[in-house]
Amino acid sequence: MASGPPADDPVQDAPEVTAPAHAAAGLPAIGHTLRAAHRQMGARRTAATLLKVNQKDGFDCPGCAWPEGEKRHVAEFCENGAKAVAEEATLRRVTPEFFAGHPLSELDGRSGYWLGQQGRITHPMYRERGADHYVPITWERAFAIVAEELNALSSPDEALFYTSGRTSNEAAFLLQLFAREFGTNNLPDCSNMCHESSGSALTETLGVGKGSVSLEDLHQADLIIVAGQNPGTNHPRMLSALERAKSSGARIISVNPLPEAGMERFRNPQTPRGMLRGTALNDLFLQIRIGGDQALFRLLNRLVIEADGAVDEEFVRTYTHGYEEFREAALKAEWDTTLTATGLDRAGVERALAMILESRRTVICWAMGLTQHKHAVATIRELVNLLLLRGAVGRPGAGVCPVRGHSNVQGDRTMGIFERPAPAFLDALEKEFGFAPPRHHGLDVVRSIRALRDGGAKVFFAMGGNFVAATPDTAVTEAAIRRARLTVQVSTKLNRSHVVTGERALILPTLGRTDKDVQRSGRQVVTVEDSMGMVHASRGNLPPAGPQLLSEPAIVARLARAVLGAGSRTPWEEFEADYGTIRDRIARVVPGFEDFNEKIARPGGFTLPHAPRDERRFPTATGRANFTAAQVEWPEVPEGRLLLQTLRSHDQYNTTIYGLDDRYRGIRNGRRVVLVHPEDARELGLADGAYTDLVSEWRDGVERRAPGFRVVHYPTARGCAAAYYPETNVLVPLDSTADTSNTPVSKSVVVRFETPGTSTSGTGASGTGASEAGASGASPAP
Numbered sequence: 200m201a202s203g204p205p206a207d208d209p210v211q212d213a214p215e216v217t218a219p220a221h222a223a224a225g226l227p228a229i230g231h232t233l234r235a236a237h238r239q240m241g242a243r244r245t246a247a248t249l250l251k252v253n254q255k256d257g258f259d260c261p262g263c264a265w266p267e268g269e270k271r272h273v274a275e276f277c278e279n280g281a282k283a284v285a286e287e288a289t290l291r292r293v294t295p296e297f298f299a300g301h302p303l304s305e306l307d308g309r310s311g312y313w314l315g316q317q318g319r320i321t322h323p324m325y326r327e328r329g330a331d332h333y334v335p336i337t338w339e340r341a342f343a344i345v346a347e348e349l350n351a352l353s354s355p356d357e358a359l360f361y362t363s364g365r366t367s368n369e370a371a372f373l374l375q376l377f378a379r380e381f382g383t384n385n386l387p388d389c390s391n392m393c394h395e396s397s398g399s400a401l402t403e404t405l406g407v408g409k410g411s412v413s414l415e416d417l418h419q420a421d422l423i424i425v426a427g428q429n430p431g432t433n434h435p436r437m438l439s440a441l442e443r444a445k446s447s448g449a450r451i452i453s454v455n456p457l458p459e460a461g462m463e464r465f466r467n468p469q470t471p472r473g474m475l476r477g478t479a480l481n482d483l484f485l486q487i488r489i490g491g492d493q494a495l496f497r498l499l500n501r502l503v504i505e506a507d508g509a510v511d512e513e514f515v516r517t518y519t520h521g522y523e524e525f526r527e528a529a530l531k532a533e534w535d536t537t538l539t540a541t542g543l544d545r546a547g548v549e550r551a552l553a554m555i556l557e558s559r560r561t562v563i564c565w566a567m568g569l570t571q572h573k574h575a576v577a578t579i580r581e582l583v584n585l586l587l588l589r590g591a592v593g594r595p596g597a598g599v600c601p602v603r604g605h606s607n608v609q610g611d612r613t614m615g616i617f618e619r620p621a622p623a624f625l626d627a628l629e630k631e632f633g634f635a636p637p638r639h640h641g642l643d644v645v646r647s648i649r650a651l652r653d654g655g656a657k658v659f660f661a662m663g664g665n666f667v668a669a670t671p672d673t674a675v676t677e678a679a680i681r682r683a684r685l686t687v688q689v690s691t692k693l694n695r696s697h698v699v700t701g702e703r704a705l706i707l708p709t710l711g712r713t714d715k716d717v718q719r720s721g722r723q724v725v726t727v728e729d730s731m732g733m734v735h736a737s738r739g740n741l742p743p744a745g746p747q748l749l750s751e752p753a754i755v756a757r758l759a760r761a762v763l764g765a766g767s768r769t770p771w772e773e774f775e776a777d778y779g780t781i782r783d784r785i786a787r788v789v790p791g792f793e794d795f796n797e798k799i800a801r802p803g804g805f806t807l808p809h810a811p812r813d814e815r816r817f818p819t820a821t822g823r824a825n826f827t828a829a830q831v832e833w834p835e836v837p838e839g840r841l842l843l844q845t846l847r848s849h850d851q852y853n854t855t856i857y858g859l860d861d862r863y864r865g866i867r868n869g870r871r872v873v874l875v876h877p878e879d880a881r882e883l884g885l886a887d888g889a890y891t892d893l894v895s896e897w898r899d900g901v902e903r904r905a906p907g908f909r910v911v912h913y914p915t916a917r918g919c920a921a922a923y924y925p926e927t928n929v930l931v932p933l934d935s936t937a938d939t940s941n942t943p944v945s946k947s948v949v950v951r952f953e954t955p956g957t958s959t960s961g962t963g964a965s966g967t968g969a970s971e972a973g974a975s976g977a978s979p980a981p
Contacts, residue, residue, distance in 0.1 A: 225477065298333040314698070352657060401601070463480070707749070724799070752774060842949060
């Protein structure tokens with residue numbers, strides 16, 4: 200039988216610490232998967248649900264965006280995907296009686312872990328101005344309240360429409376359509392906080408802001424470079440692809456400040472050999488200092504240019520622009536400077552160079568470890584420079600592979616969820632729907648928070664996600680949200696964003712990926728786009744969590760009718776009744792989606808066109824692939840400070856906390872830990888097991904404090920530290936963002952360590968133990 204939710208928050212005063220693991224998956228992963236699923240769903244529901252995950256006739260996992268191959272395993276899911284499914288398909292319920300028994304003043308002290316474990320929300324709920332409780336509300340009244348607030352705004356640009364990656368293509372298309380018919384491009388989304396830097400870099404250099412490789416390309420590669428990414432926790436099914444590539448002769452270089460168990464050895468639970476021995480994935484581990492990646496790849500590019508015959512001169516001459524300027528800059532890269540910036544030794548860099556020169560087909564993969572730095576865009580451009588030198592774009596088994604972290608986050612952007620839409624997209628929208636969409640740019644996530652803070656935005660509408668916990672500078676963000684006149688959350692489960700609200704607040708419960716979706720025309724399917732540009736159908740198989748739930752497309756369609764009224768010529772009722780009619784419109788607006796309904800009827804879906812990959816055509820400003828020659832940067836850290844990166848544990852997905860363990864790193868029963876190299880800890884006087892406050896330092900002089908972290912001596916790169924988010928988001932300044940992309944700089948935060956209970960400043964911001972992952976009592980003395 201499934202178990203009930205926890206009555207109280209777990210106490211995390213004394214996390215247990217053992218040595219980190221050196222292999223991932225295997226029998227332990229199977230055991231953890233089945234126990235987590237059984238707790239939420241029970242045995243029968245677990246079997247019925249997990250066997251449909253990522254199947255051609257099933258539903259797309261609501262976890263990561265890693266693609267599926269043509270041939271599917273019976274169990275086509277990973278441990279964290281199964282946890283994501285189990286938490287959505289849970290038998291636990293959050294009813295109006297729950298809200299009657301739990302005032303907001305109490306929920307404000309609960310952790311995100313506790314909130315998420317309570318179960319699926321069953322009814323629309325409303326918090327009136329000044330009230331301490333949510334109360335049930337009819338859907339009609341809920342939509343009327345949103346319409347009342349939106350139509351009272353002095354400008355449509357005082358409204359914000361945020362989207363999380365879980366949203367389907369159909370719902371995302373309707374949301375951007377509604378927002379633009381309402382009159383704003385304020386469509387911030389979770390991409391703004393993760394792969395915005397990738398999109399910015401790739402659009403400028405290659406002309407398409409997406410990856411250029413397929414799963415088959417990865418299998419055919421000679422060399423795969425995995426930089427700033429931890430597949431074993433964040434994209435576990437990627438390990439199977441790496442294993443297959445290794446079996447075909449590929450070599451793998453991992454570039455990361457932390458050793459990660461999944462890259463050391465993968466014990467594939469799908470094969471007897473994998474269970475018994477596993478496969479060593481890394482051929483070379485470059486343990487780089489945080490933020491040193493641009494310097495590393497600039498030096499590698501210089502060495503490629505200097506090596507006889509290493510540059511693909513025909514490709515460079517035929518397809519690229521800016522080579523001479525780049526060559527001049529690259530030849531200035533110096534060994535000593537690079538080794539200082541990266542913390543690497545010469546032998547490791549030379550070995551990486553030899554592997555690059557021996558490879559004709561090279562794929563470079565990356566994730567947040569590259570995208571969340573001030574110089575993130577320049578760093579990713581430098582990776583592209585390397586591939587261009589080698590002619591490794593538009594060649595089978597080669598290309599760029601930004602690994603998206605959330606299912607359909609890429610699809611939402613394809614559907615028009617973007618605050619800076621292309622004129623061609625707006626032209627197509629105007630032609631199809633007969634209204635003039637706004638042409639001025641809207642607000643991204645960081646600018647949206649500033650607008651809320653400064654009174655320039657008054658209504659915040661979120662299609663999924665956990666905005667308050669996912670964003671930087673927690674104290675600033677929470678204060679900004681509380682200034683809104685109305686906040687609206689379209690959600691499946693409780694999280695911190697239901698507790699920190701505007702003056703008025705609505706919770707609109709929606710169907711999840713696992714739920715059957717039946718509308719007037721019959722059973723519906725939705726579609727998603729994976730990290731490699733494959734689009735396919737998703738069909739839930741479970742009865743909804745309650746009869747009051749509406750689907751995301753239905754919520755947007757009914758809201759649009761309430762707000763826009765009879766003046767709208769858009770057939771919102773038709774869209775709600777039959778999602779095929781939405782796809783017909785998408786087919787006429789979004790390139791690559793022609794005959795959309797016919798294409799998704801094929802098992803496995805279809806691949807979107809990608810000009811650099813398919814034709815070696817580069818739709819950039821120059822009409823060619825662009826070399827770039829940015830100045831090389833890396834973070835500078837004052838003496839007595841370390842550079843902190845925020846990261847996930849193995850028991851979480853984005854801001855959703857499944858449990859309090861990170862077993863691959865040897866952490867159990869607690870999340871408020873900071874990983875520090877033993878030599879750095881010795882120099883700073885930080886004993887293993889001591890407790891410390893983390894205080895970030897930035898140019899604004901504001902003290903941002905995350906209190907009560909247990910020090911863990913850990914083999915991270917020298918000068919670097921690591922701790923879990925969202926607990927450490929409080930340390931990331933709102934205005935500390937990446938050049939060009941404006942992504943929060945969450946992977947390079949300068950911190951000092953202070954004895955708990957001390958403060959050098961009477962002003963600033965701090966995070967509390969109850970903010971996200973479990974309440975913490977008084978910390979033991981250091």
